[in-house]
Amino acid sequence: MAGMKTASGDYIDSSWELQVFVGEEDPEAESVTLRVTGESHIGGVLLKIVEKINRKQDWSDHAIWWEQKRQWLLQTHWTLDKYGILADARLFFGPQHRPVILRLPNRRALRLRASFSQPLFQAVAAICRLISIRHPEELSLLRAPEKKEKKKKDKEPEEEVYDLSKVVLAGGVAPALFRGMPAHFSDSAQTEACYHMLSRPQPPPDPLLLQRLPRPSSLSDKTQLHSRWLDSSRCLMQQGVKAGDVLWLRFKYYSFFDLDPKTDPVRLTQLYEQARWDLLLEEIDCTEEEMMVFAALQYHINKLSQSGEVGEPAGTDPGLDDLDAALSNLEVKLEGSAPTDVLDSLTTIPELKDHLRIFRPRKLTLKGYRQHWVVFKETTLSYYKNQDEAPGDPIQQLNLKGCEVVPDVNVSGQKFCIKLLVPSPEGMSEIYLRCQDEQQYAHWMAGCRLASKGRTMADSSYASEVQAILAFLSLQRTGGGGLGNHPQGPDASAEGLNPYGLVAPRFQRKFKAKQLTPRILEAHQNVAQLSLAEAQLRFIQAWQSLPDFGISYVMVRFKGSRKDEILGIANNRLIRIDLAVGDVVKTWRFSNMRQWNVNWDIRQVAIEFDEHINVAFSCVSASCRIVHEYIGGYIFLSTRERARGEELDEDLFLQLTGGHEAF
């Protein structure tokens, strides 16, 4: 027992005084002074501290942080000597879990308690367990970028910060589901709202904000982001993160394992959000056509999530054709006496007949729209001079199967046209149908769309298609009707379609809103039947199909080269890219890689590939740790393919990504 002294008050053992500050690293924190010897165990010291403080409190999360060595004293059976602690050590007795504000992939802020003492890899795993994202190894934390001096601070609206810091998760197993969400979210209305924020896509951003946010203008700009990744093998405390700091949570490794819409609502949503922001902020390039598809998907996803239609939409099974419908019908009426009417409904396919104005663009004609009697039956459109001639031969008959249907609509101008590009053996024939009003347009349009897919109006999706078109038109009237050349405020995007919130600023500059709207609308028709999860998945897939997908850029200087170049790190390869032109110079695949080494002193990464190809480079924009961790991380992720399972081989990860020896 340390602290034995003589009557005169001299200490007779080799004990000394150890000062320990209580609380987080605050120089003015209260301190307790203990008498210890070198043989004192950390556990004993902890006990003494608590006794000294003499306050009733749960101290179980507290541990000692040694400031000079930047190290937690977590081994309670180790002695002070073993740690090498002397009287001059500045020790802090503080909580291991501290609140941080996480900036999620969907750009929302979430306060929660993160472990400051475990390696980041474990801390992220715990965070992900809390917000129910599977496969935490794909994510990591970044430091928030340093904020530039804000001139008009008061104008910044106060942002809502969701709070999960009170929620404690029973360790180990994945939390059970309760009321459609992990049980720990269903405690209060507040946490429930938090779960909805996590699992449901956010509305499109304000186009003005979008234009203001920084966007990379060159490859070297894209390298900036990657310099901010935190080390996976060290704890937050060691990396200088303080309680209350803002950290970004992002998918770091673009190799998404076993993405499952059913079990991964949060993961899917956050991934979708990250992809969406990638595209909106031009972190990744896409073409006009691709952007329209992305915009249409965003619009669709937003519509579904706003309407609360999170589950699978009912009755839109495309496989359910008229016959199947009749079959289920018939089975219901199995005991019924009159099967004939069922068969009637089975054989009669609804048709559309009306006066429409038709225009056929031809060379050397000045003729405009002309009124015709048009009959739309099954997938065939026939038109006659007038209604009386209908039983006879039509002027023309077009089978719309396989045709292209393009809406040409201007709600404010009361123009409802359908442009059809009908393939025929001779080529494509173009024809325009002009409808009088929205109702007529919606019905004919829906019919045309189904017919182009080879389905008739008897198809079960016809009614919903009509409704979708009407809904879209009304959106254009409210939101898009007054669309000018200037983007609108955030309130406009809530009800109407503001196309500027859905496309990258590059396209905002290129197109007027009223040009964008029909194009998005056109792309939307292909995705209108998707459920929320399907649409998100489709969005992610389209994002993954972009040629530049999943490449993290780092500025490096290759050995023997005099200029900086870009190293692209993807999940299967390294790419050497010319900084100025952006051309790919060389690609090396991980599958051919023998080994890689880091020389921490000269900050150089050396990689050996098959056939004695050696590459070495020093890292310029980011520390070579980050490059090393990226490579090791991807190697690690490729190993999990074989051993399927949720269990993570953390040691392997740290072995591949860590640089223990170097520290």
Next chain:
Amino acid sequence: MGESSEDIDQMFSTLLGEMDLLTQSLGVDTLPPPDPKPPRAEFNYSVGFKDLNESLNALEDQDLDALMADLVADISEAEQRTIQAQKESSQNQHHSASLQASNFSGAVPLDYGTNVAAIGISQYKEDLPPPPADPVLDLPLPPPPPDPVSQEEKEAQAKADKIKLALEKLKEAKVKKLVVKVHMNDNSTKSLMVDERQLARDVLDNLFEKTHCDCNVNWCLYEIYPELQIERFFEDHENVVEVLSDWTRDTENKVLFLEKEEKYAVFKNPQNFYLDNRGKKESKETSEKMNAKNKESLLEESFCGTSVIVPELEGALYLKEDGKKSWKRRYFLLRASGIYYVPKGKTKTSRDLACFIQFENVNIYYGTQHKMKYKAPTDYCFVLKHPQIQKESQYIKYLCCDDARTLNQWVMGIRIAKYGKTLYDNYQRAMAKAGLACRWTNLGTVNAAAPAQPAQLSTGPKTGTPQPNGQMPQAAHSVSAVLQEAQTHAETWKDKKSALGNHPQPGTPRAPQAPKSSLPPPPPMRRSSDTSGSPATTPKAKGTGGGGFLAPPIDFLPPPPPPPPPMDDLELPPPPPDFMEPPPDFVPPPPPSCAGPAGSELPPPPPPPPALAPDSARPPPAVAKRPPMPPKRHENPAPPGGAGGGEQDFMSDLMKALQKKRGNVS
């Protein structure tokens, strides 16, 4: 002549009437009873006769046989199912079905047999004394189950069954069928009945079955547009009828069955597509040195992720300008969403890439000899067009590559972008098929049939070489203008003769395998074509799977010609008169039936094989009952033999087309 084509119509209408009768017998008024008067329209309704009619244009005589065989198979299949549902009459019906099938199968002149069979069904259906039970045929049919359930339950069950069946039939009736003539790489052709549910994979499986080729993954269906000089593979998942229905009525397009390395090249050497082009100097080294494991991981990475990775392809290609003759070099780039290009430049300037085309509505084709046709810079051209476009049009995009390697990369890249993972699934299925085929060859299993289309297996086993089956003689006969064919034909007859001796031997040991087939109808079908057609093929097929079916018919076929089972013949005296009588009031068989009477009355170029002689002993009485008919039939073979295409004028639609084809051939 005109009459003879009417004959076909008439026959079809009879067949249809028969199907209709079956439908009605279910007690559910599913279809309005077809009016027998306009046979075409009526057929159009239920079996898609319009399409048949269209495709008949491209038919030659033997095709009709195949068609009839398939039709009858369908009917017998339907009948079988009806039987299963109607328990009370199961025994009777069953036998009528088997009889019908065997009647048909036994008849040597195929058309004639079909005819008879069609009538046969309707008559047996009325009431037929139950013929002696046939143990072998009984096997595939579930015996009427004992009834532990109450009467009510039973009735309810029966009712439900009936309705189910009715709906199935409804679906069945809506199924469109097409007779497709497939050109083999040896210039021979085979005709297949393809229904609209069949994918290219199913058709390939059928063809494997028929040709006994090695079933490797390179085999593909290949469409050729002679007019546009373009061609492409059918992707295995494509619906064949859908593709073919885009062809025009008078099209010269052809479907080929051949081997193409390129079809799945990417899966054999993915590195050529995925690892090429970057770091140009090393490309050769890497592409040639890749071990199987790396290939596999490359494939897995490219095709098994959440989304398929499209090979990065970019570079200058020649583009034929819309409607002009000139070719301009432009910079093109392939992305998953489409092909992009720099509209006014030869080099890459990243941001002014414009969309050249998206793949949703276009197919990709190889252009052949476009150097000649369109003055292309090279012959390595590919073409993108909407599948429905069949003539030259400004909507067709022509592109030209510098070399074959680039061409293959682009075509494959576009296919990957267009079809995605499906392509890989197709490949894996093809691989599985190829692997299985190897084993089958060894085991002689018979269950190779694609389950949905038992009827299509009918034409019987054929070897990959121009090994004729029973229909060939007719074909050669009517197209006798083609001398060469006649020669091969004669040779094969010799084959048959020599083969006949050992005919039963290979089959008999495998006889028990026949009932293995879970689908009752196919066996009769096989029998029908096999026995009627070519006993000679049996020895050829003996090592292979199809051979298993050959023996059973001979052993137990009840009524018909095959001499081996005389016992059954004796036991069934009624059938012959039964099905001999109708012909007088029934119309004569269709034109291609020439081979039927040929056995007895015509002097056909090839000497009738001795084996067939006993078979034809039965038909003559029927012929004899209709004295006016034979002369007409004599005319049938005459035109092709003598006048070739000269007699089109007086022909019906069908015959015109037939003759036209012949004209083309000769």
